[in-house]
Amino acid sequence: MRLLLKLIVFALAAAGLVALAAAVVLVPGGISARPDPGRIEASVAGRLRAFAIPQAAHARANPVPVSDELIRYGMAHFADHCAGCHANDGSGSTELGRGLYPRAPDMRQPATQGLSDGDLFYIIENGVRFTGMPAWGTGAPDSEAATWHLVHFIRRLPKLTDHEMARMRELNPKSAEEWRAEEEARRFLEPDRAVKPAEPAHRHTGGRQ
Numbered sequence: 001m002r003l004l005l006k007l008i009v010f011a012l013a014a015a016g017l018v019a020l021a022a023a024v025v026l027v028p029g030g031i032s033a034r035p036d037p038g039r040i041e042a043s044v045a046g047r048l049r050a051f052a053i054p055q056a057a058h059a060r061a062n063p064v065p066v067s068d069e070l071i072r073y074g075m076a077h078f079a080d081h082c083a084g085c086h087a088n089d090g091s092g093s094t095e096l097g098r099g100l101y102p103r104a105p106d107m108r109q110p111a112t113q114g115l116s117d118g119d120l121f122y123i124i125e126n127g128v129r130f131t132g133m134p135a136w137g138t139g140a141p142d143s144e145a146a147t148w149h150l151v152h153f154i155r156r157l158p159k160l161t162d163h164e165m166a167r168m169r170e171l172n173p174k175s176a177e178e179w180r181a182e183e184e185a186r187r188f189l190e191p192d193r194a195v196k197p198a199e200p201a202h203r204h205t206g207g208r209q
Contacts, residue, residue: 053122060118064148074153075164077146079171085132088168090157100132108158120151 064070079088085097090107097104105112115123124147125137137143174182 049123049128053119057122058116058118060116060121062117062121062148062151064145064152066152070149071153071156073146074149074151074156075168076171077150078153079168080173081136082150083168083172088165088172089160090154096132102131104132107154112154113158117148117151120154121147124150 078086083094085094085100085104086092086107087094087097087104090112092098092104092106094104107113112120121144123133125135125144127133127135137147
């Protein structure tokens with residue numbers, strides 16, 4: 001009976017928070033993502049996120065010992081997968097990050113750095129509903145290991161060096177236009193360098209021509 005009462009109270013509290021969050025979101029600005037979230041909305045969202053992360057997940061410690069090599073793995077992963085929204089330095093100052101609702105957070109600040117390693121792991125693996133944060137986890141051991149590498153690298157964000165930032169720019173995904181510009185620059189600087197044309201891609205047809 002006591003357990004049932006607790007479940008009812010929990011359900012009512014959750015419904016009340018969701019209703020409050022919906023009212024805060026919809027009344028002032030409708031569904032537009034242009035305005036910055038208000039103080040009350042941000043507070044409610046933060047509380048909901050903290051409430052929704054299971055205690056067991058919150059309490060998890062990073063099982064992967066930190067090392068310089070591991071930080072490099074996390075850096076490469078972050079530069080390739082995360083920097084489009086969060087920026088190389090974790091500031092969230094990108095065109096995409098500034099257009100999200102809520103905005104991509106500055107991960108160097110206490111709101112992120114104050115989360116436990118388990119919180120960060122859970123958020124990366126499972127995403128956050130009603131935000132731009134997707135669920136990256138697959139449940140496979142190598143996926144979980146890569147996420148723990150990212151957790152270590154996130155701790156590094158407030159003290160990134162200029163050298164590390166330069167390396168991350170090299171690791172960022174490049175558009176076709178950027179690749180062409182780099183190739184043109186190389187040709188200009190090395191006019192005598194022979195450029196072998198790329199071989200056409202072949203599609204496997206299962207033996208048929």
